Amino acid sequence: MVRWQPGARERLQAAALERFAAQGFDGTTVAEIAATAGLTERTFFRHFADKREVLFSGQDEFERLFVTGIAGSAETDPMAIVAAALEAATGFFPDERRAWSRARQGVIDADPGLQERELLKLSGLAVTMTRGLRERGVDPTAAALAAESGVAVFRVAFATWIAEGEERSLAEVQRAVLAELRSLVR
Amino acid sequence: MVRWQPGARERLQAAALERFAAQGFDGTTVAEIAATAGLTERTFFRHFADKREVLFSGQDEFERLFVTGIAGSAETDPMAIVAAALEAATGFFPDERRAWSRARQGVIDADPGLQERELLKLSGLAVTMTRGLRERGVDPTAAALAAESGVAVFRVAFATWIAEGEERSLAEVQRAVLAELRSLVR
């Protein structure tokens, strides 16, 4: 007889997204999420630092794609390196995840507290990319600027990708947005 | 005999900054801030939506400077309009406020929760600027890009302005940062 069902963390994340989508973030208690997953509130806080984090855990792997993308690029021009990293990061969002991403973003867009957390994560991504670029020998200011631009491109591309009716892959959308940025800056 | 001392809001803000600087954000309770200001916890929450907001109230006026700066500019080029708005906004940070700004930023930099709130405010500023530019007839994508760049310039300039040993005014620093951005993009 097994004492605990496996996958507690994943069950909590699924239960949270489902409840948030149905009743809103504020209208859902942590105890309720835990109960839906067959666990207790205390266990929830052992897996996630706070109530909001349940929607953002997994970001680490996403950031790692950017880091390895920067480190593995053969380019020397900062924006070209960033473009390679953006390309590598699209692997985190295959088309099968589009519906899930859309639902998750809908929940985030409905709550300022969740938007705060998202901004903090993206800010952390920019910091990480800046560091990676500087380790490649890029000038500090140029590195920060290129990293911020890269994050901006990702944001716009991601929003487009999950928009109703959009059918292109994230990689395709991202290439188009990057091209648009280049023509605007020129 | 007066029933209440005037300036409750300002007293709460001053007490909060002083306590946060001395014991950290987490190490300070709202009840403690209120008591320092000669008030109760309940009154604190009548003036500020939450504990973090006590450090960010006043942002509205700052944003208004950007808006009027955009609306009042005679330029037509998006980045030139943004430059004018940046210039107008420096009025919010005269040299007399440098020490206070430095103390406040030190508190924010020490707490992730406060950084989240700061990012949300800056994101709101970018949204406001984007709207202002679009009302001036600027293309949507160009407006968003120019607004984001403007916020980025402000962030870098502000960080430089409050750095130890810096003596130039915020307006001077900001002009230098903007020039650097222009040369990088070119």
Added chain:
DNA sequence: GCGCTCATGTCAGGTACTGACATCACTGTA
């Protein structure tokens, strides 16, 4: 078999935040 590990449960408590109602100096008006 036997003890160790470790994910989970239980319990008590602190702090952030909110709604409902009370207080009372001040202000305008008859």
Added chain:
DNA sequence: TACAGTGATGTCAGTACCTGACATGAGCGC
């Protein structure tokens, strides 16, 4: 001058988030 209304504050009770300390018991190595 009396008196009703206003509005900032206080009091109190309650909910939800989050944490520390300790208990439980199936699985695993020896």
